Structures are given as structure tokens and as C-alpha cells.
Amino acid sequence: MHAAASPRETRVDGWLIRLSPGKARRSRCVNALGSTGELPLDDLIVRCRRSFEQAGLPVLFRITPFSQPAALDDWLDARGWRAFDPTDVQVLPHLDHLVPTSSGATLQAMSADAYATLVGSQRGSSQEEILGHAERLKTAPVRHQAFCLQQPNGEPLAYGQIALDGTLAGLFDIVTVAAHRGQGWGRTLCTELLLEARRQGALEAYLQVAVDNAPAQALYAGLGFQRAYRYHYRSDDPRTWPEGV
Template identity: 50%
Template structure:
């Protein structure tokens, strides 16, 4: 695959990811997409500067800050290779805004080779609704009630449908939750979200089994390409996804005023 082809897949994955993480609390200021969800996911409570707009950057930042602070949220700007204006990252760095929580977006250019990988004996993929998924994930991660409610609201009302799944195993002690994750499918693109393995079951290949099962599920629904996002320092997850055929397409990070990080 050429660099140009991978870059184009990255642009498509960015568009799909923006659609999939759209919360009800969304508006625009000129060409900047403002998202104000109170949940944990910063992608749903940040500025995505999609177009340069006609207003000066300082005015756009000031208007955005008023919206975030009125919602009781810190001001967060998401910086990608597609951010406008192109020098926005440098401008925020010059203002002393720290860079944090960098992540990689990975893509899998095709899915037709994932079929035919059966789950190990006794393991099953079980579908769950958005509220049940948010509650279980919240319990596993120690999320607040507000964060759980925000995740369930965002995903149940998303214009790109979310499908939550447990990977479970039936034992003499009953059902064990081995891993969990979600699909967000839009046309030929599917995003993998919230891939999580409870601590007691890590290092046993369950996340790999889950991802393969999710990709197979998406493939039967017409998906042909996949994307996901992972923290750039999460070496174990990056190794897992690259071993599953995902390629690094681009990186993004966040910036906030120092006062909003306290």
C-alpha cells in the first residue's frame, strides 16, 4: 500500500470516527465542531477544528471557551493532521497549552480475510444494548454515574449505530466476562471501540479473540474496512492490533490551557 493510499484511508477513518463519536451536545462555531458531552471520552467533549473559518483564531477560542465553561467542562482542542488552520497546534503550543493523551488511529484496509476464525470452545459473543454496556464498562473502569449516563446517551443517540458485545465463557461457576467491545458501523467502514479485558483475564488472548469476532460480525453486515484508536504509549494494544493486520494511519493529540488541566 502506498503512502498516498494509506493517507486517504486515514482521511476516511477520521470522517467515520467523527460521525461515530457525535454526542447530542454538539454545535458549530464557524468551521469548528464543538462537542460538550460530560462523559469520559475526550473525543466527545472537545473542539474539532475542521475549517479555518473567517473569525480570528483568538476569537474562535474565546467563544469556544465560553461554551465549554458554561457546560462545566475544561476547554479541550483535538489536534489532527486535518486540523484547520494548519498552524493551530503551533499557536496553542506558543500559548503554553500542554500537549497530552496522544493516540494513533489504525486502519485495516480489508476484512475479507477475517472470516473462518472460530472462537475457542465454550466462548460466545453476546450482544448487549447501549445502557447495559455503559453500566458494565463503567463498573469495570470505576466511572461515575454521570459518565456512565453520558456514554449510554451518546451511543444510544448516535447517528452511527453502536453494537455492544461481551465475550463470555461458560464454566461450572457460571458465565465469565472475558472481554468486551463495541462496533460503530457506517457503510463499508466499521470502528472498534471500548475494547477492554478485565484484569483477571488479561494476557490470555481474549482481546484478540474478541476483535476477530467483532470484525467477523461487521463483515457479515457489509463492512469492508475497519479503524480503531489507541493511546500511543499502549504498547500491548498496539502490538495486538498490528498483529491483527491494522496499519498506523495518523496520530492525534489534545491541548488545553494549563488552568483547565488542574
């Protein structure tokens, strides 16, 4: 939660609401993590919806095993809020088994603005989404460090970032350049990022990966990551629903 903090946050009766535009849904959703007060759920939803409308965003809930109240997921489901994008939070309990790769590629540090622009171009992000991404990186309470994995001649291969919080390192926004996908550069990038995190004092790592992203799931399993828990999103706004939901 700290590493994914948004500069546009508010609280509604114990719930944390993030209202930052961008591709990352975790930065524009309701995180129902705190105990609520006396307001009925219907009233809470109305207040949340008002905040999202003012921000020009559709209402979106992120449902985790820690959401409060415990019956929130069932309550939303019974009222037609559709569930989508199940995502695994995975952990790597130690980093001492990692060894440098022999690929010849190296990490090049990047500014938040340059990183958001280049990653956004690979994802097809809008200018508003790119600006929102850069803003989150620069204002997060946990320091984000962005890198490009590149060939000795400077050709970019992949992009990624680490967020260091004490001895805990998070991997975020792992993107391989389209022309180099399927060649193992994602694994090389993640290995080098984790080694960099270890050099800076990290002892363990975490990441988030979509359940249906089979290549990424295989990559992270190969590095030793294990699932800690799974979350998903819910919305009653058809604009947010992926195709087929």
C-alpha cells in the first residue's frame, strides 16, 4: 500500500480512496481496509461514488482478504458489481540465491518522467495516464527507482522499477520492449533489479501479477516467488469491465 500510494487520496469512514488517473487500477480504487463507523454500506457507497465522480473516474473497489467489512465482496456481488482482474501478490522470502546474469546487458537508471513516458509508449497509455504515472512515482512515500535494461550499445530491452521500504523490495511495472519479447529479457531484468535491491539492503521481495498472465507467472515462479494472497476488483460501471466480463 505504501509503495503504490497516490498523491490524490482521501478517506471515507475508514476506507482509503485513491483517485489518480492511469493504467494501474490500484491507484484509482477504493481500498476497504479500515474499520468503518456507523454509516450503512449504501451511504458509504454514495459518498465514494461522489468522490470518484468529482475526479472524473468510475467507481472501482479493490477486494482483498483483508477488506472490511468481511462480507463486502458478497454484498457488492449481490447488487450486481462485477468481479474482474484477479491478481496474485507474490513474495520472495530471501534474495541470497540470486547470481548476476551473463547476458552482457546492464541497468541504466532513469528519471520518473522518462520512465513513465517510455513504459507508457509500450503500453499504449494516454498522455494523462503517463503524467499520472510519473506523478505517483515522484510523490510516493516509498522511494521508487526506475531502470532500463539495455545492451552495451544502448539499445533498450526492458523497463522496470524497484520500491525499497526498509529491507523489503517491490518490483513494479515490468515491461519488455515489444521487439524483444519472448527472448528471456524479462527474467534478466527481474534478476538484475533484485540484485540491485539486495545491494541496497533488501532481504526479501514482492510483486503483483495477473492470474491469467501465464508467461509472467512462469517467470516469477522460476525466480522463486510464491503466492501470498489474491485480490480482485469490482465495479458497477460497464466502462471498467474487461471484454467478456
